[in-house]
Amino acid sequence: MTSAVLLLSCPDQRGLVAAVADFVLRHGGNVVHAEQHVDREAGVFFQRVEFDLDGGDLARDEVAPAFAEVARRFQMNVAVRFTDERPRIALLASKQPHCLADLLARWRADELPAEVVAVISNHEDHAALAHFSGAPFHYLPVTPPTKAQQERQILQVLAEADVELVVLARYMQVLGPPLLDAYPARIINIHHSFLPAFVGARPYHQAQTRGVKIIGATAHYASADLDEGPIIAQDVEAVSHRDSVSDLVRKGRDLETVVLARAVRAHLEHRTLVFGNKTIVFG
Known part of the structure; x- marks a missing residue:
């Protein structure tokens, strides 16, 4: 089963975890791994979220464009990857x-x-x-x-x-x-x-x-x-x-x-x- 991976960083602020989880939920995805970290000295939030694509409404080439609105709202740097990739x-x-x-x-x-x-x-x-x-x-x-x-x-x-x-x-x-x-x-x-x-x-x-x-x-x-x-x-x-x-x-x-x-x-x-x-x- 192929999963999508969001690797993101942005200024730390309220609502970040909820916004990412809501995005996955709205598109019918299922979070299988999620981990975050805050660099308190720099005030930067980091997160890795892996979610299943099967059963959702997004094709793999649609994930990044669909997430763009969330990224803009929170000034996120985002990389979208997939677990079946073989670099x-x-x-x-x-x-x-x-x-x-x-x-x-x-x-x-x-x-x-x-x-x-x-x-x-x-x-x-x-x-x-x-x-x-x-x-x-x-x-x-x-x-x-x-x-x-x-x-x-x-x-x-x-x-x-x-x-x-x-x-x-x-x-x-x-x-x-x-x-x-x-x-x-x-x-x-x-x-x-x-x-x-x-x-x-x-x-x-x-x-x-x-x-x-x-x-x-x-x-x-x-x-x-x-x-x-x-x-x-x-x-x-x-x-x-x-x-x-x-x-x-x-x-x-x-x-x-x-x-x-x-x-x-x-x-x-x-x-x-x-x-x-x-x-x-x-x-």
Whole structure:
């Protein structure tokens, strides 16, 4: 059964929940999920409402025009999505395979409501994995002098494949403004949560030397501020002096795969709203 999803934000005011519920009721819909949040400091209201279309009087292409009057009345920013949508996504990776392999396995197991239409890498290592998974593979090498040209090639691949979401599955290149601007709040990145404490190369070696007691991973929307974009998902695991560097790396990779998949699924299930430098993630 296909449901419609309303993702909305607006200045907080009386009557918002009632107005949205009344809209669904008047058009014969049935609310199956509803969640809201108020940022009291900013005075902004956020809501996700999912409702069944079957039995109602609106076709899917009629939902947004019909809701426009409610949106105007409350100065809402509204996105209308549907639960049967399978967004077209591209996975970018460099040398490390763990996040790429995990996402492709979840996709082949139908755990991700999406279509992987491109795997892009600046190394040839993952060609066999992509082909085995049934995803087109694009090898686009990069050096400092060719970085701008390589990003133009990436943009061309994304455009030709009609990509809606880009996932950086441990893609170890800093993205330039043209790529970031082309996909605002539609590029998801993953990194270890040592940042900014242990920047640069060999972060797990640095952490082990310092005797850290906890490691973690953070998935976020990519922004011009490198690893400081709006956070979607995070997780941590306790470690101790008994853990070697290889133990930390292994545990860190496990966290990265789970956290990245959690963030990608939240986006694909239309459960995220970006506000400033934070992400509202509905349950």
